[in-house]
Amino acid sequence: MCLPVLVKNIARLRPSLSDSVAQTLIHAFITSRLDYCNGVLSGVHSKTLARLQYVQNSAVRLLTRTKPWQHITPTLIHLHWLPVKSRIHFKTLLLTYKSLHTIAPQYLTDLLHPYTPSRSLRSSDTGLLSIPRSRLRTVGDRAFSVAAPTLWNALPPEIRNAASLDIFKSALKAHLFTLAFGP
Structure with a gap:
């Protein structure tokens, strides 16, 4: 079942659902599908990202009962949800860390290959990754071997240099949140 249909089905049930049940349904059926293998969507065309962002915005409006004419950005900030593009970067960077x-x-x-300069430089110990050249800008730059080092660097x-996976996740989400919405 496609995502907009799922949103419509949950919207029909929303008047009889409590907020916690609605949130559970939205996470189970919508955000889980937005996040499933979204690392593959790295570098995808902005029109495709806009469609996915529209689905996320619809889910947020449904959950919080925000009116269509109201801005969605303050609601995303209140819920502490990353936009779709940032969620894709989060997943790619998480896979890179792992x-x-x-x-x-x-x-x-x-x-993934560590960056090793040809001579001794200060950047040789900073944990950077080597970015391979890709033949095709449109498809080659979307590959994990190119996109991951680019985002990582x-x-x-x-x-x-986070010490643990949990520290990395929280610092990364805070960083991406700041990039998406400002300080």
């Missing part, structure tokens, strides 16, 4: 710390499957770990060093 790959670098041997928590992810070996085939992902094999795609853009992170502040204190996030890249």
Whole structure:
């Protein structure tokens, strides 16, 4: 079943649902599908992202009973939900962290290579990754082997060097939240 149909079905039931039950349904049927394998959507066309963002916005409006003419950004901030593009970056960076710390499957770990400059530089110990060249800008830059190091190298060093997965997740979400909505 497609996402807009799920939103409509939950909307029909919404008057008889409590807020907690509505939130559970939205997380179970909508946000879980938005997040499932969304790392594949890295670098996807903005028109596709806009459609997915529309579904997320509809789910937020349904959950909070926000009117269609009201801005959705304050509601997203209140719920502490990342926009779809930031959720995709979160998933890609999480897989990158897991790959670098041997928590992810070996085939992902094999795609990432540490940056080693040809001569001694200050950047050699900063935990950067080497970004391979891609033949095709549209498709090649979307590959995990290119997108992950690009996003990873853009992170502040204190996030890249997080001591544990939980610390990394919370710091990364806070960073992406700030990038998406401002301080």
